[in-house]
Amino acid sequence: MKKRWDIIVVGGGPGGIFAALEAAKKGKSVLLLERKREMGVPVRCGEAVGEKDLRSYVDIDPRWISAEINSFIIVLPDGREVKLKSNIYSGYIINRDIFEYDMAARAAEEGAVIRLKSNVQELILKENGSVAGVRTMEAGEMREYYAGIVIAADGVESRIARQAGVGTALKPEDIEPCVQITASNVRLPEKALYLYVGFCYAPGGYAWVFPKANHCANIGLGINGKYSRVSRPVSAYMENFMQRFFPDASVQRYVTGGVPVSTNLKPLTKKNLLIVGDAGRMVNPLNGGGITHAIYSGIQAGKTAAGTCEAPGKAAKYFSQYERNIQKKFGKNHEHQYRIKDVVYQLRDEDYNRIGAEVLNIDIRKRSFLTVFRHVVKHRPEFLGDVLRAFTGI
Amino acid sequence: MIVQNTLCDQCGTCIAVCPEDALMLNEHALIIDHDKCTECMLCVNICPVAALEKKQ
Numbered sequence: 318m319k320k321r322w323d324i325i326v327v328g329g330g331p332g333g334i335f336a337a338l339e340a341a342k343k344g345k346s347v348l349l350l351e352r353k354r355e356m357g358v359p360v361r362c363g364e365a366v367g368e369k370d371l372r373s374y375v376d377i378d379p380r381w382i383s384a385e386i387n388s389f390i391i392v393l394p395d396g397r398e399v400k401l402k403s404n405i406y407s408g409y410i411i412n413r414d415i416f417e418y419d420m421a422a423r424a425a426e427e428g429a430v431i432r433l434k435s436n437v438q439e440l441i442l443k444e445n446g447s448v449a450g451v452r453t454m455e456a457g458e459m460r461e462y463y464a465g466i467v468i469a470a471d472g473v474e475s476r477i478a479r480q481a482g483v484g485t486a487l488k489p490e491d492i493e494p495c496v497q498i499t500a501s502n503v504r505l506p507e508k509a510l511y512l513y514v515g516f517c518y519a520p521g522g523y524a525w526v527f528p529k530a531n532h533c534a535n536i537g538l539g540i541n542g543k544y545s546r547v548s549r550p551v552s553a554y555m556e557n558f559m560q561r562f563f564p565d566a567s568v569q570r571y572v573t574g575g576v577p578v579s580t581n582l583k584p585l586t587k588k589n590l591l592i593v594g595d596a597g598r599m600v601n602p603l604n605g606g607g608i609t610h611a612i613y614s615g616i617q618a619g620k621t622a623a624g625t626c627e628a629p630g631k632a633a634k635y636f637s638q639y640e641r642n643i644q645k646k647f648g649k650n651h652e653h654q655y656r657i658k659d660v661v662y663q664l665r666d667e668d669y670n671r672i673g674a675e676v677l678n679i680d681i682r683k684r685s686f687l688t689v690f691r692h693v694v695k696h697r698p699e700f701l702g703d704v705l706r707a708f709t710g711i
Numbered sequence: 712m713i714v715q716n717t718l719c720d721q722c723g724t725c726i727a728v729c730p731e732d733a734l735m736l737n738e739h740a741l742i743i744d745h746d747k748c749t750e751c752m753l754c755v756n757i758c759p760v761a762a763l764e765k766k767q
């Protein structure tokens with residue numbers, strides 16, 4: 318196995334795969350290191366992506382699509398369903414395992430080398446703080462690989478950036494511990510994203526039901542970390558939820574996971590290290606979506622790394638451009654979403670029920686997200702400032 | 712801290728909140744560095760399946 322590479326990517330989720338693909342396309346030698354035994358699994362994800370969003374990065378292969386989604390239903394604490402206007406959402410529930418398999422194969426075809434069961438234990442740091450390479454454990458054996466640029470795409474745990482001196486530890490209120498099952502024999506009336514809101518289901522978070530093909534569905538629940546206790550972990554909330562709504566479902570897959578719901582990490586670069594996706598806390602803090610954020614930042618990091626290999630003198634310029642591109646694409650947006658999240662998750666179950674009842678009285682063709690927020694403000698005027706700021710971007 | 716490997720799903724959620732970088736995953740288990748750990752309990756409380764507990 319070669320020791321020296323132009324670029325090393327740590328982590329083979331969507332962020333790492335797209336980074337490796339992009340850098341390899343530009344002719345660089347790329348090594349991607351992944352701890353797991355198989356790309357794409359386990360799928361710790363609801364697998365919901367916006368159609369336009371995904372299409373802007375890649376030509377969509379029909380095999381990736383498990384179900385097409387075209388509506389959005391909020392389920393209130395009292396159990397009533399509030400359907401928003403049609404075409405408010407156009408998206409997919411994908412098969413992330415197939416998607417990542419395919420994209421990893423493409424990266425390999427472009428020349429990237431993927432190494433599985435390779436656990437990066439630590440960075441090899443130079444005296445000036447820049448990264449010389451990584452130390453991995455592979456089948457009980459310590460190995461070293463060296464590169465001019467390292468991309469940290471190691472997901473929620475984000476230890477690589479931390480070792481380079483970027484504080485990535487999250488406060489409990491900035492992460493949502495989750496449990497998700499993929500269930501079969503789930504009959505849903507609509508091809509919709511179902512979100513169950515309220516403390517009774519998931520304090521400071523929500524439960525979701527995302528339909529997949531063949532009467533399967535991703536059913537998950539995440540609560541805000543500040544409410545998570547060893548005496549009442551998320552799995553207990555999930556059990557209640559399943560008992561109440563899907564007592565007859567069969568479980569095909571059970572996973573846990575953590576979703577960062579903070580604002581983007583700052584900085585996203587350190588010396589010759591670039592931070593991508595969940596490792597850079599790029600998830601939308603309101604809805605928990607992070608697949609396409611990982612893809613976008615992966616592509617940008619791959620480009621930045623390849624460009625820097627060609628023109629090392631421009632490293633500083635390219636790296637600050639990376640930072641700017643990410644902040645421009647969703648940094649500000651996530652700051653607003655973060656504030657909206659605070660508003661939404663402070664609502665009490667009675668508030669949700671009352672607001673929901675009012676929205677149900679509105680013609681369905683007029684039920685947009687904005688309408689819903691107008692009613693939130695009507696009931697809790699103290700939120701007006703936050704909601705306005707969130708929508709107007711001030 | 713001790714981890715019950717029969718419960719742990721190796722999701723890394725606990726690692727994300729550990730202020731001391733005392734936790735890491737290897738290819739098949741969560742590893743706890745007892746020298747770094749200050750027993751702050753953040754990881755114990757965040758785990759979605761209560762796989763961590765304080766050593767008695």
Ligand SMILES: Cc1cc2nc3c(=O)[nH]c(=O)nc-3n(C[C@H](O)[C@H](O)[C@H](O)COP(=O)(O)OP(=O)(O)OC[C@H]3O[C@@H](n4cnc5c(N)ncnc54)[C@H](O)[C@@H]3O)c2cc1C
Nearest residue numbers: 328330331332352363364365437472574594595607608611
């Ligand atoms: C329960 C749940 C539901 C979700 N639902 C959705 C959804 O419906 N839609 C959506 O858009 N997003 C969703 N997300 C978020 C989405 O899954 C993430 O944002 C996305 O996976 C981030 O991609 P990534 O490449 O940054 O990290 P990851 O996909 O987490 O990949 C990181 C990879 O790095 C590897 N790794 C970590 N450390 C090391 C190391 N030291 N050495 C070697 N390898 C390492 C890991 O094994 C992993 O494969 C959900 C998340 C969870 C937990």
Ligand code: SF4
Nearest residue numbers: 719720722723725758
């Ligand atoms: S949060 Fe729990 S399930 Fe996840 S890795 Fe830590 S101990 Fe294991």
Ligand code: SF4
Nearest residue numbers: 729748749751752754
């Ligand atoms: S108790 Fe605190 S310091 Fe110890 S491993 Fe858990 S989070 Fe880290």
